[in-house]
Amino acid sequence: MIRQATRTFQLPWRRIFGGRATLVAGVLVLGLFVGMAIFAPLVAPYDPIFQDTTARLVAPSWLHPFGTDNFGRDVFSRVIWGARIDLQIAVIGVAFPFIIGTTLGTIAGFFGGIVDIIFMRLVDVVLAFPFLVLMLSIIAILGPGLSSFYIAMALVGWVSYARLIRAQILVLKNADYAVAAVSLGFSRTRIMFRHLLPNAVAGSVVFVMSDAVLVLLNGAAISYLGLGVQPPLAEWGIMVAEGQSFITTAWWITLFPGLSIVLLAFGFSLLGDAVSDVLGVTE
Amino acid sequence: MHRYKFVLYRPLQFLPVLFGISIITFVLVRLIPGDPARVLLGSRATPTAIANIRAQYGLDEPIWTQYFYFIANLGQGEMGKSILYKIDVLRLIATRLEPTLALVLSSVLLSVLIAVPLSAIAARNQGRAPDQIVRIVSTLGIGFPAFWLALMLIILFSVRLDIFPVSGYGNSLGDKLYHLALPSLTVALSLSAVLTRSLRGAMVQALRSDVATAARARGMPESIVFWRHVLPNSLVPTVNLLAVNIGWLIGGTVVVESVFALPGMGQLLVRAIFSRDYMVVQGVAMVFACSTVLVNFLADIVTVALDPRVKQ
Numbered sequence: 001m002i003r004q005a006t007r008t009f010q011l012p013w014r015r016i017f018g019g020r021a022t023l024v025a026g027v028l029v030l031g032l033f034v035g036m037a038i039f040a041p042l043v044a045p046y047d048p049i050f051q052d053t054t055a056r057l058v059a060p061s062w063l064h065p066f067g068t069d070n071f072g073r074d075v076f077s078r079v080i081w082g083a084r085i086d087l088q089i090a091v092i093g094v095a096f097p098f099i100i101g102t103t104l105g106t107i108a109g110f111f112g113g114i115v116d117i118i119f120m121r122l123v124d125v126v127l128a129f130p131f132l133v134l135m136l137s138i139i140a141i142l143g144p145g146l147s148s149f150y151i152a153m154a155l156v157g158w159v160s161y162a163r164l165i166r167a168q169i170l171v172l173k174n175a176d177y178a179v180a181a182v183s184l185g186f187s188r189t190r191i192m193f194r195h196l197l198p199n200a201v202a203g204s205v206v207f208v209m210s211d212a213v214l215v216l217l218n219g220a221a222i223s224y225l226g227l228g229v230q231p232p233l234a235e236w237g238i239m240v241a242e243g244q245s246f247i248t249t250a251w252w253i254t255l256f257p258g259l260s261i262v263l264l265a266f267g268f269s270l271l272g273d274a275v276s277d278v279l280g281v282t283e
Numbered sequence: 284m285h286r287y288k289f290v291l292y293r294p295l296q297f298l299p300v301l302f303g304i305s306i307i308t309f310v311l312v313r314l315i316p317g318d319p320a321r322v323l324l325g326s327r328a329t330p331t332a333i334a335n336i337r338a339q340y341g342l343d344e345p346i347w348t349q350y351f352y353f354i355a356n357l358g359q360g361e362m363g364k365s366i367l368y369k370i371d372v373l374r375l376i377a378t379r380l381e382p383t384l385a386l387v388l389s390s391v392l393l394s395v396l397i398a399v400p401l402s403a404i405a406a407r408n409q410g411r412a413p414d415q416i417v418r419i420v421s422t423l424g425i426g427f428p429a430f431w432l433a434l435m436l437i438i439l440f441s442v443r444l445d446i447f448p449v450s451g452y453g454n455s456l457g458d459k460l461y462h463l464a465l466p467s468l469t470v471a472l473s474l475s476a477v478l479t480r481s482l483r484g485a486m487v488q489a490l491r492s493d494v495a496t497a498a499r500a501r502g503m504p505e506s507i508v509f510w511r512h513v514l515p516n517s518l519v520p521t522v523n524l525l526a527v528n529i530g531w532l533i534g535g536t537v538v539v540e541s542v543f544a545l546p547g548m549g550q551l552l553v554r555a556i557f558s559r560d561y562m563v564v565q566g567v568a569m570v571f572a573c574s575t576v577l578v579n580f581l582a583d584i585v586t587v588a589l590d591p592r593v594k595q
Contacts (some may be wrong), residue, residue: 134535
């Protein structure tokens with residue numbers, strides 16, 4: 001027998017915790033990293049950039065749970081401090097595109113006509129470029145660094161949000177309450193941002209979570225390539241790059257930062273699935 | 284044959300997008316702070332060389348005229364010279380096309396070989412343990428950074444087991460495939476996670492479709508229903524998914540080529556960024572963007588060929 005499909009995303013421990021297990025698990029994972037980021041100075045046993053020349057390439061032990069790198073820096077402490085930067089990458093890297101894309105998408109969908117055509121053609125063109133390639137090209141112009149990464153994110157990432165919101169606004173602007181708002185003489189700005197946007201934004205909120213995964217991966221990849229966060233700052237992508245020369249002898253330098261990225265991304269995915277459940281949005 | 288008529292007129296619809304791509308790539312290089320001629324030639328350029336470049340690209344003329352020159356040069360297959368390699372950018376890219384194309388094709392093939400069986404197992408055991416395991420694995424898999432996964436595969440298959448080479452690209456066909464094994468496995472593992480998540484849904488729907496129900500009503504065993512009706516019906520969504528994810532796939536190859544030192548377009552792009560070889564950055568971005576448009580067009584054709592019901 002074929003059973004009825006319930007939701008698109010459903011994880012096995014869903015029935016535990018009153019059907020909210022995905023949410024609980026996601027919040028726990030993200031909470032762990034947020035806690036690590038906030039309390040890094042208290043939690044980390046060592047200074048993340050202190051070089052202990054007597055303890056280079058030490059294998060994981062009680063003293064150094066994740067070992068040390070070739071400069072004698074404690075990998076465990078660097079992973080903890082790295083949470084600050086990588087969380088920041090995910091949050092800021094999503095926030096700017098979300099705000100810009102949502103605003104432009106609302107305007108394009110509401111006004112229609114030539115405004116809509118211009119914005120949507122622009123969206124098509126930006127989407128024609130492979131995301132990472134356009135990001136790298138912009139960073140090439142601006143020069144390496146975290147601020148270049150955020151600017152490039154804002155310039156490239158808004159298109160997905162603009163597209164999502166516009167499609168929603170196009171439907172909603174003919175809804176009874178929107179027509180009523182027009183006939184009551186409300187200003188366009190008020191109708192757009194007070195009436196239409198709150199009803200249109202649910203899909204984008206779900207998309208924010210899966211987008212955070214992609215932004216995190218891209219940010220770490222760009223740092224790995226040497227074009228994002230610069231050494232000696234502790235960031236997981238750079239840490240992997242720095243450990244690359246030692247993978248035959250000191251695997252721990254690359255293993256743990258990478259696992260942190262995987263776990264944080266998993267947390268975002270879980271939360272995204274849970275939020276899409278709560279809001280009743282299917283992707 | 285009239286179903287294929289769109290093959291003739293669809294390219295016309297691409298013109299605005301191609302126009303937009305040309306504007307963005309043109310603007311990219313003009314946005315570099317400072318004198319473009321000096322930037323293009325490097326800091327040790329002589330005044331005469333700078334004057335020559337300014338004349339060659341018409342840099343002293345209005346921006347509209349400059350764009351016209353850019354397009355006119357492009358029409359003749361010229362995008363300027365690479366500072367580092369001293370040859371024309373498009374010719375340089377042509378020499379780097381093969382490894383990238385081979386990597387993309389082998390990754391797509393490998394990821395379909397992984398994703399289709401996994402989705403099938405998940406869809407046929409909907410809600411039960413195998414489905415849940417596939418779901419967790421694919422949710423986790425999406426979060427794997429390609430550069431890190433590549434290194435982990437190197438540790439396992441090259442360092443510990445000594446099966447595959449650490450990096451580089453061979454000369455003969457067999458040697459090339461041998462060198463492509465780990466890079467394409469890296470890209471395929473991530474891509475198959477994305478594919479599985481969507482493909483499972485498509486298969487669940489196909490299992491509940493009227494076609495499948497009718498087949499079951501005629502007494503067809505579940506396995507034949509699956510092979511004859513469900514699997515062919517999930518081919519079209521697979522092709523479309525691959526087309527949608529082509530940009531993402533190219534991004535993955537850029538990173539993976541850098542890790543494995545594969546001499547493809549992605550590695551060329553990253554090296555060009557470090558050596559401030561802006562003409563190469565511009566060229567690679569443009570070629571990648573045009574390939575994305577082309578792949579989506581090809582996917583439309585394949586969709587029509589696979590599914591007689593589809594009309595473009």
